[in-house]
Amino acid sequence: MSMNGKHVILTGAAGGIGQQLAQRLDQAGASLSLVDLSDEGLKQTSVLLNGNNHLGVAVDLTTEDGRSQIIQQTLDRYGRIDTLINCAGINPFGVFAEQDPAVIQKTLDINLVAPMMLTHAVLPHMQQQGSGHIVNIGSTFGSIGFAWFTAYSTSKFGLRGFSQSLRRELDGSGIDVTYVAPRAVKTAINSQAVYEMAEKVKMNFDEPSVVADKIMHAIEGHKRDVYIGFPESLFVRINAVAPGIVDNALRKQNKVAQSHATRENPTT
Numbered sequence: 001m002s003m004n005g006k007h008v009i010l011t012g013a014a015g016g017i018g019q020q021l022a023q024r025l026d027q028a029g030a031s032l033s034l035v036d037l038s039d040e041g042l043k044q045t046s047v048l049l050n051g052n053n054h055l056g057v058a059v060d061l062t063t064e065d066g067r068s069q070i071i072q073q074t075l076d077r078y079g080r081i082d083t084l085i086n087c088a089g090i091n092p093f094g095v096f097a098e099q100d101p102a103v104i105q106k107t108l109d110i111n112l113v114a115p116m117m118l119t120h121a122v123l124p125h126m127q128q129q130g131s132g133h134i135v136n137i138g139s140t141f142g143s144i145g146f147a148w149f150t151a152y153s154t155s156k157f158g159l160r161g162f163s164q165s166l167r168r169e170l171d172g173s174g175i176d177v178t179y180v181a182p183r184a185v186k187t188a189i190n191s192q193a194v195y196e197m198a199e200k201v202k203m204n205f206d207e208p209s210v211v212a213d214k215i216m217h218a219i220e221g222h223k224r225d226v227y228i229g230f231p232e233s234l235f236v237r238i239n240a241v242a243p244g245i246v247d248n249a250l251r252k253q254n255k256v257a258q259s260h261a262t263r264e265n266p267t268t
């Protein structure tokens, strides 16, 4: 389905994947509400876009006021919302028992609660239109629980469950739900400790441009669930039916990763 003339809310638009995605949506002829924490970051995304019919909304997605501003400013300017892409996120790496509880809370708030609440706020408008598309950016870690990414994995498991439940609830309504799960991507969401650990355990990384192409394909095709990368997509299936096999496969890697995780104890 062409994105030409569609109006899209894109969160995380100043981030590594979001910025690439914004460029593709712009090239496809969509108008965008670009959402992120930092106004400066949004300006950096805006200068990369050719179309000028875009709106920047610098807000904290974890606040109700921030989410209301996104909806209000978008409706005031464009009068409709065709697509919501929940892409903003954080990825704290560390030992769960030693993590600051505020970091755990923040991970759930940004990665799970904010997409749910923003979706809840846009749905009445999409229902009135009789059409719409919710796109949630998950992770391989939303299907395979990863040691030292426990809060992050939990948030993405939740996002996947939310996507599936809502898709079934909206069946036949004209509103589709797409869940896209990238494997690791070279962006600033991953700390230096993650990159050092990843090199040791030979984790596969994709470029954000490649991932944005695949997300764009999923959006245009109104796909259901898209898992990016092989063999990660195969491990997702194996983990669903025989998690013990994946426990064993990851045991050695988890030990190597532990020394990096113990050095990382992010605070809010």
Ligand SMILES: NC(=O)c1ccc[n+]([C@@H]2O[C@H](COP(=O)([O-])OP(=O)(O)OC[C@H]3O[C@@H](n4cnc5c(N)ncnc54)[C@H](OP(=O)(O)O)[C@@H]3O)[C@@H](O)[C@H]2O)c1
Pocket (backbone or CB within 6 Å): 011, 012, 013, 014, 015, 016, 017, 018, 035, 036, 037, 038, 041, 059, 060, 061, 062, 086, 087, 088, 089, 090, 091, 110, 137, 138, 139, 140, 181, 182, 183, 184, 185, 186, 187, 188, 189, 190
């Ligand atoms: N990179 C990976 O390895 C990877 C793998 C699988 C899935 N993903 C998912 O892909 C999505 C995009 O990640 P990315 O790699 O592009 O990361 P990124 O470059 O860090 O972009 C994420 C953006 O979200 C923003 N953000 C964080 N908290 C926010 C809040 N409360 N309100 C508004 N904006 C907020 C960040 O702003 P600040 O930078 O100012 O905090 C950042 O600009 C995330 O959902 C992530 O979980 C990433």
